[in-house]
Amino acid sequence: MNNSIYDFSVKQINGKEIHLSEFKGQVLLIVNTASKCGFTPQFEGLEKLYIKHKDKGFAVLGFPCNQFKNQDPDTDENIMSFCSLNYGVTFPMFSKINVNGKSQHPLYKFLKEKKSGFLSGTIKWNFTKFLVDREGNIINRFGPSTEPADIEKHIENIL
Secondary structure: OOOOHHHOEEEEOOOOEEEHHHHOOOEEEEEEEOOOOOOOOHHHHHHHHHHHHHHHOEEEEEEEOOOOOOOOOOOHHHHHHHHHHHHOOOOOEEOOOOOOOOOOOHHHHHHHHHOOEOOEOOOOOOOOEEEEOOOOOEEEEEOOOOOHHHHHHHHHHHO
16 A cells, blocks of 8 residues: 555666655656657746756656657657756656556556646646655646746745
8 A cells, every 4th residue: 555655666767666655755857758749848837947946856757658649659768868958857757658548657547646637646747846845745737838937936835
């Protein structure tokens, strides 16, 4: 039974399995990403947030997902290359996952149970964001159209 965000293991984009407990004590913004989406430019804003606040104990965790109109069909290696070259992404990126359905990653099942979306418990699109405090509590959920800069005040409040 997973009672905390720290109970989950995830695969980094380089294939190495890590335990989310490695992020214990940090404020996290967990985002399902896509490289070929109208919201893809948000990578730039996510990176700015990460760079500005990482020394205060903040991290963005990016989880590529190809469940929405085939907007991230590439390999993990190509996704990371795209994010680095086009948006300078240095925040932790993870292996491609599913965020909905029978094959959804257990982390996303947990996140959605803690903070369901408007009118449903599913993820509606790429770049849905979950804000997690230093104790691992899911504080807020932001829709895809919420720009990273608009989340900064929420991050600063819990840093």
